[in-house]
Amino acid sequence: MAHWAYSNVVPWWPYVFILLGGWLPTDAWRYLGVLSASRIDETSEAAALARTVATSLVAAVIAQLVFYPSGALADIPTLVRLASLGAGFAAYQLSRRRILVAIFVAELVIGAWALATGAGTG
Amino acid sequence: MPRSHADGAVPWPAGLRRKMTSGSDHRAERSATGWFLLGMKGIFSPPALILTTAFFGFAGLCREAGISWEESAFMTAVVWALPAKIILLGAITAGTSLPAAAFAVALSSLRMTPMVVALMPELRGPKTRTPTLLFLSHFVAITAWVFAMERMDEVPRDKRTAFFAGFAVTLTTLNTIIVAVVYNLMGELPALATGALAFLTPVYFFSSLYGSARDVSGKLALFCGMAALPPAHFLSPGSELLVAGIGGGIVAYGAGRILKARRGAA
Numbered sequence: 001m002a003h004w005a006y007s008n009v010v011p012w013w014p015y016v017f018i019l020l021g022g023w024l025p026t027d028a029w030r031y032l033g034v035l036s037a038s039r040i041d042e043t044s045e046a047a048a049l050a051r052t053v054a055t056s057l058v059a060a061v062i063a064q065l066v067f068y069p070s071g072a073l074a075d076i077p078t079l080v081r082l083a084s085l086g087a088g089f090a091a092y093q094l095s096r097r098r099i100l101v102a103i104f105v106a107e108l109v110i111g112a113w114a115l116a117t118g119a120g121t122g
Numbered sequence: 123m124p125r126s127h128a129d130g131a132v133p134w135p136a137g138l139r140r141k142m143t144s145g146s147d148h149r150a151e152r153s154a155t156g157w158f159l160l161g162m163k164g165i166f167s168p169p170a171l172i173l174t175t176a177f178f179g180f181a182g183l184c185r186e187a188g189i190s191w192e193e194s195a196f197m198t199a200v201v202w203a204l205p206a207k208i209i210l211l212g213a214i215t216a217g218t219s220l221p222a223a224a225f226a227v228a229l230s231s232l233r234m235t236p237m238v239v240a241l242m243p244e245l246r247g248p249k250t251r252t253p254t255l256l257f258l259s260h261f262v263a264i265t266a267w268v269f270a271m272e273r274m275d276e277v278p279r280d281k282r283t284a285f286f287a288g289f290a291v292t293l294t295t296l297n298t299i300i301v302a303v304v305y306n307l308m309g310e311l312p313a314l315a316t317g318a319l320a321f322l323t324p325v326y327f328f329s330s331l332y333g334s335a336r337d338v339s340g341k342l343a344l345f346c347g348m349a350a351l352p353p354a355h356f357l358s359p360g361s362e363l364l365v366a367g368i369g370g371g372i373v374a375y376g377a378g379r380i381l382k383a384r385r386g387a388a
Binding site: 028052054068076 | 207235252260
């Protein structure tokens, strides 16, 4: 439990980590929304900054998965991961923003790489 | 309550805003159970199906992150908002401390407050109790929110909580089960398939965040956040997500303002 990071050495710790790290900081905002009587100005500059930080946080996780993945994702070369993301995004734009087309094309790139190199068959 | 609120009030997945067809001719005599069931039917709507696809990817991501299937399902049920879970998983993978992880998730989930505030006048009936609303608010995330904001007009006021519960609680329950099942099924698949499935998540979020960005700073935030991660990874291992997210967000916000000012001046 060094530095209060996630670990599953103690069986209950992952659940406490998920509750305090995920549930509390999400549901607290939801409950605040129920209990606060006044409307919140969606067009304020503070709201705009909060939105860009929220987007950027998810973008950082995307980059983590593309550049520093763990597990089986790491067996797919970085170049293939980048090509998959790029092709998926291009397909999204060309298909007039159909998310399922983006996912299909991105997976196709990984599939084509696997077929071409024989990865995943041995 | 202006309908326009559903248009980009929150910067999450696009393609969720299509109007659903309604067959509510006999709405006056429909019981609360009837409305609950009608809400349940909404899980077959395109936005709900796309979200479910994303949860297949999330199950793959959980497996890659090395957490158990019980923890994955638990996380799905108690957090529910997908961006918050992705960030929490990222924090687990990076070995982030609990306070830093909670802070990153809190920043990502801040948008829940204005969403819920906007939903409350739609959801609240004359006799709705606050505990009911607090319970239902847990199931608010972008998909359920857009679904509710678009369709509440067609639901009698005293049946709205039933209708919302039918959709939102079912959606959360279904996806919690899907995460548990898909996680376990992946044990039977080659590792490459798990990796490919996990990669569904970055593609899903990159595309939908770009598509639903309200202005240029939203799009810039995607690129800035990604570009900031590699340096943050080396400079502050453990808290790289927080550093890259906040840094990238501030840069994107500033650049967006400068671009807007230039356009205004030209």
